[in-house]
Amino acid sequence: VMxxxxxxxxxxxxxxxxxxxxxxxIIITSARDALEDKVKGLELGAADYLTKPFSLAELRxxxxxxxxxxxxxxxxxxxxxxxxxxxxxxxxxxxxxRRHFEERLQEEWQRALRYGHALTxxxxxxxxxxxxxxxxxxxxxxxxxxxxxxxxxRNSRASDVVARYGGExxxxxxxxxxxxxxxxxxxxLRAAIKALSFHHPSGSFRVTMSIGIxxxxxxxxEGPVRLLAEADxxxxxxxxxxxxxxxxxxxx
Numbered sequence: 001v002m003x004x005x006x007x008x009x010x011x012x013x014x015x016x017x018x019x020x021x022x023x024x025x026i027i028i029t030s031a032r033d034a035l036e037d038k039v040k041g042l043e044l045g046a047a048d049y050l051t052k053p054f055s056l057a058e059l060r061x062x063x064x065x066x067x068x069x070x071x072x073x074x075x076x077x078x079x080x081x082x083x084x085x086x087x088x089x090x091x092x093x094x095x096x097x098r099r100h101f102e103e104r105l106q107e108e109w110q111r112a113l114r115y116g117h118a119l120t121x122x123x124x125x126x127x128x129x130x131x132x133x134x135x136x137x138x139x140x141x142x143x144x145x146x147x148x149x150x151x152x153x154r155n156s157r158a159s160d161v162v163a164r165y166g167g168e169x170x171x172x173x174x175x176x177x178x179x180x181x182x183x184x185x186x187x188x189l190r191a192a193i194k195a196l197s198f199h200h201p202s203g204s205f206r207v208t209m210s211i212g213i214x215x216x217x218x219x220x221x222e223g224p225v226r227l228l229a230e231a232d233x234x235x236x237x238x239x240x241x242x243x244x245x246x247x248x249x250x251x252x
Contacts, residue, residue, distance in 0.1 A: 001030040001037065012044040023073060025066040090164040092142055093149030101163035101171060105224045108175055120182040120215040122172040123231035124189065127208045127243040129168035136200045144198055144207060155192045179215045179248060186211045186246040194244065208244035210235060
């Protein structure tokens with residue numbers, strides 16, 4: 001408690017203002033054994049208060065208790081971090097899931113409004129995916145989804161948001177990309193998927209992907225919802241025109 005420059009109480013108080021300091025297990029050792037000193041130390045963040053003189057055996061035992069508490073806190077924090085990660089990740093593909101994507105879409109939309117940047121969305125769908133499951137089984141279908149997802153990720157920029165939107169649908173959010181740049185990116189992704197080859201005991205096969213593009217620079221408060229709807233309409237058009245193609249949303 002009695003230290004130069006600041007007291008032990010002041011030290012405890014200062015440590016509590018630091019994020020890292022909140023995980024520190026503090027044991028105060030002091031010759032001051034007044035009840036109010038003990039209460040003050042514990043109220044300011046100390047986990048224990050040991051009055052002098054004390055035996056080394058008792059100090060060692062209290063340190064061991066503190067070590068167990070710190071390990072337990074660390075374990076809980078790691079579990080919490082893992083659960084938060086799982087809540088954002090699609091377990092099959094390793095990409096962001098729909099929930100996390102929609103959170104990122106809102107964030108990037110606000111950022112685009114603030115700085116006047118374009119925001120472009122690619123809605124991607126594997127063509128005739130039901131046939132893959134019917135012909136080769138769901139295990140093979142899962143392998144296709146995983147490889148397609150990772151291929152989209154590998155062929156996108158680090159700043160892009162790539163997610164599994166649901167079923168065989170994927171979505172790529174291009175930040176600060178014009179419609180022309182988005183078209184180039186979409187064609188690159190389409191070609192990368194078409195180049196994949198999958199193997200099954202009954203024979204090798206390939207899949208194709210249709211992609212719908214929607215872009216907006218407006219300040220429409222319904223922007224994210226409208227952007228998804230327009231990308232979906234463009235994807236529907238790509239399907240109707242024969243699949244394995246990229247279509248941009250066209251205003252009517």
